[in-house]
Amino acid sequence: MNINKKYIIIFGTLILLLIVITGGITYYKEKAKQAQISDWGQGTLSFSQDYPMNLKELSDFLIFCHNAPFSDTEGLKDKEIKEVVCTIERELRKLVLKDNTRLISTYFPSISLLDSFTSFKPDRYMVISVDLKDVLKKYDMSLLEEEKLYFCSVSEPSLADPFSSQMKKPKQTLIFDEGDVSCTGQNMDPILVMYFYGFIPQAESLNIKQYLVDEQTVSDVMNNQSFSEIKDILSNYPIIWQMEKPIIP
Numbered sequence: 001m002n003i004n005k006k007y008i009i010i011f012g013t014l015i016l017l018l019i020v021i022t023g024g025i026t027y028y029k030e031k032a033k034q035a036q037i038s039d040w041g042q043g044t045l046s047f048s049q050d051y052p053m054n055l056k057e058l059s060d061f062l063i064f065c066h067n068a069p070f071s072d073t074e075g076l077k078d079k080e081i082k083e084v085v086c087t088i089e090r091e092l093r094k095l096v097l098k099d100n101t102r103l104i105s106t107y108f109p110s111i112s113l114l115d116s117f118t119s120f121k122p123d124r125y126m127v128i129s130v131d132l133k134d135v136l137k138k139y140d141m142s143l144l145e146e147e148k149l150y151f152c153s154v155s156e157p158s159l160a161d162p163f164s165s166q167m168k169k170p171k172q173t174l175i176f177d178e179g180d181v182s183c184t185g186q187n188m189d190p191i192l193v194m195y196f197y198g199f200i201p202q203a204e205s206l207n208i209k210q211y212l213v214d215e216q217t218v219s220d221v222m223n224n225q226s227f228s229e230i231k232d233i234l235s236n237y238p239i240i241w242q243m244e245k246p247i248i249p
Contacts (some may be wrong), residue, residue: 004041004179007130008152014026018193020063028200031172034067035042035242037065037222039166040102040206045060045064045108045109046106046107046108047060047061047066047088047106047107047108047109047111048092048107049088049107050087050088050089050107050124051088051125052088052125052161052163053198057245058161058163061086061088061109061127061197062127062195062197063104063233064086064109065084065086065111065195066129066131066193066195067084068084068086068111068129068191069082069084069129069130070131070191073111073112073113075113075211079113079133079134080134080138081129081130081131081134081138081164081241082113082130082134082151083113083114083131084111084112084113084114084128084129084130085111085112085113085114085116085117085127085128085129086109086111086112086126086127086128087109087110087124087125088107088108088109088110088125089105089108089109089110090105090106090107091105091106092104092228103162106225110206113183114128114130114243118245118246118247119245119246119247119248120200120206120245120246120247120248121200121247121248121249122200122201122202122247123199123200124199124200124201125195125197125198126193126196126197126198126200127196127204128194128195128196128197128208128243129193129194129195130194130241131192131193132186132192132194133191133192133194135194135210135240136192139212139238139240139244143212144188145188146188147187147188148184148185148186148187148188148216149186149188149212150183150184150185150186150212150213150215150217150218151184151186151211151212151213151214151240152181152182152183152193152210152211152217152218152221152234153181153182153183153194153196153208153209153210153211153235153239154179154180154181154208154209154211154223154230154231155180155181155182155196155207155208156178156179156180156207156208157178157181157201157203157206157208158175158176158180158198158201158211159180159197159198159199159200159201159206159208160175160180160198161197161198161199162171172184172218172222174190174221174222174224174225174230176186176227177227177229178228179227181221181230182219182223183213183217183218183222184218185202185215185218194241195211196208200247201247203247204246204247205244205245205246205247206243206244206245206247207242207243207244208240208243208244209234209238209239209241209242210239210240210241211234211238211239211240212237212238212240213234213237217234217237220233221233221234
């Protein structure tokens with residue numbers, strides 16, 4: 001009788017211990033899930049649509065793509081010139097809550113190699129980001145020893161962005177029916193990036209050229225109100241980077 005009672009006590013203790021252990025494991029698993037949800041919500045850059053809806057979203061997207069050429073994107077490190085296209089992609093993600101699981105639709109930045117794009121789609125928002133040091137190394141490595149260089153870019157047609165003029169340090173940009181022109185002086189910082197952003201226009205192709213100029217030419221170009229005259233001025237300077245791709249619906 002005493003032996004049976006002893007076994008009952010031991011068995012009951014084991015059951016209680018099992019319940020405590022199981023409860024502890026369930027609790028910490030749930031805490032881990034909640035932590036993952038919190039980290040995902042706070043640590044991931046997301047957008048309200050597949051294009052920037054306000055100045056903050058534009059700024060966040062530009063910062064993201066400014067750093068993109070130096071990311072771990074597959075195949076990028078082997079490129080002579082690191083150049084990427086950043087877009088905003090719609091994704092369905094599983095959100096695990098305490099009582100249920102549901103799918104939510106949101107938008108996240110995406111990086112692709114520029115040469116993986118055989119064509120662009122009209123009205124799609126994008127940022128092209130290029131490692132400027134790679135460009136200068138290929139063109140003339142001695143330029144990297146300069147304290148400051150000056151550049152002008154021409155996009156035909158225009159890639160103008162509705163929020164770019166509101167940036168704290170907007171690029172100097174002239175917008176024409178034929179395209180847009182931007183000029184800037186660039187200090188030779190450790191990380192040098194040139195980027196072009198906006199909506200893909202309704203056109204047959206997109207052509208972008210980056211010219212190496214001098215300080216006076218920046219002033220001459222930005223004070224000129226004729227697209228054809230600006231192109232004539234820039235034709236006297238070297239093109240250090242260019243891109244042309246068709247635009248196909």
